[in-house]
Amino acid sequence: MATATPITVRVRFFARYAELVGRSEAAVSLSPPATVGDVVRRVREDLPGARALPERPLAAVNMKHVKLDAQVQSGDEVALLPPIAGG
């Protein structure tokens, strides 16, 4: 049986999360179907320092707020957002 082609998303880190992970972005590949929550799990497992990220961070896909059960597609930009502190 053919294996589904992996999807690759661009993950971006901001503010404190970028400091914890030591980088501002990473490419992550997953087997479809995949959710934002799957991306977070993969990041926390694979990237040094990322274990310090919360298991359920705020997230955005392609610059829109989403819940962690939102599906991701290849080429999506998935952003992990620390608690918002603007204003």
Next chain:
Amino acid sequence: MRNAELSAMSYLTRSPISVDVLVAEVSSSACGGTCLFLGTVRNGPDEQGVTAIEYSAYEDMVDAEFGRLLADVRGRWPEARIAVRHRLGTIPVGEASIAIVAAAPHRAQAFEACRYVIEGVKQRIPVWKKELRVDGSEVWVDPAGHPTPKPSHV
């Protein structure tokens, strides 16, 4: 430097915010009430020697999300006119990090629309701040947990 030049259409700026420019943007002979909100960098009793706050953002999403937030405002107060800027970079105590100007035919709509925008910013706009303190320390601010002095019994 990346982001040194922000788009003229952006809701973000790295320079001090000009209230006059924002008021001029929304000025209209049909508007009888104009409400201004300024958020300024604070060093009050609950802060611990804050000298400045360093603001950063997911800049593209800030503009996208402000667009959606202001579309919500237009839906609720069709006659209101809104101008908003959020400043990024290091902002000293006393200077404005955000300015919102809401003009409307009557004062109630102006106040309500202005309040709606700042509350939306607090919930939706991806901006972060790090307090720079007089002792040289730097602290990311989490509004849900701030200010939280260390408990003495731990």
